[in-house]
Every structure is written in C-alpha cells, then in structure tokens.
Amino acid sequence: MRLNNKRIENIPHVFDAVILGNGDFPTYPVALQLLKNAPYLICCDGAANTLLAQGVLPNRIIGDGDSLSAANKEQYSDLFLLESSQETNDQTKAVHHCKALGKKSLLILGGTGKREDHTLGNISLLMTYQAEGMDVVMLTDNGLFLPCKDNCCFTTTVGQPISIFNCSAQQLKGSGLEYPLYDFSQPWQGTLNVATAEKVQIEAKGCYLVYLAFSA
Numbered sequence: 001m002r003l004n005n006k007r008i009e010n011i012p013h014v015f016d017a018v019i020l021g022n023g024d025f026p027t028y029p030v031a032l033q034l035l036k037n038a039p040y041l042i043c044c045d046g047a048a049n050t051l052l053a054q055g056v057l058p059n060r061i062i063g064d065g066d067s068l069s070a071a072n073k074e075q076y077s078d079l080f081l082l083e084s085s086q087e088t089n090d091q092t093k094a095v096h097h098c099k100a101l102g103k104k105s106l107l108i109l110g111g112t113g114k115r116e117d118h119t120l121g122n123i124s125l126l127m128t129y130q131a132e133g134m135d136v137v138m139l140t141d142n143g144l145f146l147p148c149k150d151n152c153c154f155t156t157t158v159g160q161p162i163s164i165f166n167c168s169a170q171q172l173k174g175s176g177l178e179y180p181l182y183d184f185s186q187p188w189q190g191t192l193n194v195a196t197a198e199k200v201q202i203e204a205k206g207c208y209l210v211y212l213a214f215s216a
Contacts, residue, residue, distance in 0.1 A: 015039070016103035019094045020058070021122060022046035022067060024113025028141045031109050040103060044090035045080070047110055048072060062097055063090040091122050095129055095136060108138040127167050127207060143213040151203050154212060156195035161213035164190035169206035176200040 018038035022045070026032055035041070041058040043051055046067030051058060062081045065073060073080060083093040091111060098106055106129075111122040122138070123145060129136040130147040138145040143161075146154075156162065156176065166172065166184055174181040176197035184190055190208075202210070 014105070015107045016105045017042060017098045017101075017107075019091065019098070019106060019108045019111075020044065020047045020051060021091050021094075021108060021110035022114070023110045023119065023122070024141070025050050026109045026139070026141060028139070031139050031141070034107060034139070035109055038107075040098070040101075042094045042097060044094055044110075046090075048076070052076070060097065062094050089118075089121065089125075092125060092128075095125075095134060099132070099134060104133070104135055106134065106136045108136060111138045112140050123209075127209060130207065143211055146210045146212065147207070148202070148204075148210050149207045150205060151201070152210070153202075154200045154210065156198060156200050156212070157215045158196060158198065160195040160215035162193050162195055162200060163211040163213075164193065164202065165209040165211070166190060167207040167209060169204035169208045171203070171205050172208070173203040174201065 017040040018035055020035065020041065020043045026035065042060045042062060043058045045061055045063030045065055048058060048061045049069050049072060052072055058079065060081055061068065061076060061079050062083055064084045065082055068080065081097065091108065095106060112119040126136055126138060126145055126147045130149065136147065164181065165187055170183055172181040172183050176195055176199055178194040178196050181190065181202065
C-alpha cells in the first residue's frame with residue numbers, strides 16, 4: 001500500500017474498535033480512513049472536541065471530563081461516560097471499556113504528540129494491554145507501534161527504519177536487520193536499526209515493543 005510516498009504493510013485493516021486519544025489529531029490518510037470506517041469509535045474526552053468539530057460522531061466519549069468542553073459535555077451527554085478515577089489515564093479507560101464490551105483488537109490514534117510525558121506513558125501502556133490479553137497497536141503519522149511476544153515476523157522495505165524496545169525478552173536475535181540484536185536492557189539500545197530485507201524476523205523469549213517507521 002502506497003499513499004503520500006509512505007509505505008506500510010503491517011497495519012491490520014480490521015479492528016474491533018478505534019480509540020482516539022487527545023494527542024496530535026491524525027493527518028495520515030490511512031489513519032483517517034481507519035478512523036472514518038471504525039466499527040466502534042471511542043474518544044478520550046479532549047479528543048472529542050476536535051472530532052465533533054469535524055462532524056464525526058463517536059460511539060462513546062470517555063474520561064474524567066476535565067478537557068471536554070462544557071458545551072459538548074451537555075450536548076453529547078448520552079455519549080459521555082464519566083470515569084473519574086485517577087489511577088489510570090483516559091487511554092487506558094477507553095481500552096478497558098472496549099475489553100468489557102468484548103472488543104479485543106484495538107487501534108489507537110492520537111496517542112502521541114503534545115505533552116511528551118503523556119506520549120511516553122501512552123506508548124509504554126501498550127505492553128500493559130498486551131499482558132492483559134488485549135491486541136492493541138498504535139498508529140501515528142510517522143509509524144506503527146506493535147507490542148510483541150516471542151518470535152515475530154514483519155513485512156518491511158529495504159532501508160526502512162525500525163526500533164526494538166526490550167521489555168522482558170531474552171535470547172533476542174534478528175534477521176533482515178543492519179545491526180544485530182542482543183539482550184539489551186536500556187531503552188535506546190535497540191533504536192535506529194534499519195531493515196536490510198523485505199522481511200524482518202525477530203526471535204526472542206518474552207515481550208518487546210517494535211516501532212516501524214514509514215519508509216518513503
């Protein structure tokens with residue numbers, strides 16, 4: 001699939017639900033198409049302001065209501081699910097809402113951008129959702145975050161940037177990569193790798209996070 005000179009091959013085209021976070025609103029055409037065609041669309045409360053302004057109605061708005069405008073909170077009160085707990089963020093509240101509905105395969109959009117602490121927290125939570133038995137990926141305008149466990153294979157293009165963040169994996173090995181993998185422990189040590197083949201295979205025992213940057 002080629003759009004706007006960007007190539008991506010690892011995005012599933014069918015999800016149980018799409019979660020729109022209150023980070024940077026997506027502009028990548030594939031992301032906007034997935035947002036438009038979502039079988040169930042749930043917004044973290046602040047994101048609803050932007051979405052509703054574009055004439056798109058979500059199935060549910062969730063959060064503590066701190067960033068949802070008073071006008072939208074009143075007008076769309078039937079869609080708003082108040083979750084005031086401060087033990088989890090709005091993204092996690094949305095994931096758990098979907099889980100309660102039996103929706104396991106989820107796409108997160110708008111999970112990055114704006115405040116860096118929110119971005120880092122949202123990305124790191126992908127591994128938590130995986131441990132909870134959910135299948136959650138995050139798409140940005142620049143690439144795709146995929147939580148992984150044990151052996152995995154990815155379709156790539158030669159020269160495509162790829163980063164691997166180790167969480168609990170051991171015996172890390174890879175093929176189709178410019179730099180060899182090993183049991184690194186620091187977050188930066190697996191970043192800025194490059195695909196040297198049209199398939200990248202990673203062998204491991206345990207969990208890790210893969211970031212596939214879009215290639216021109």
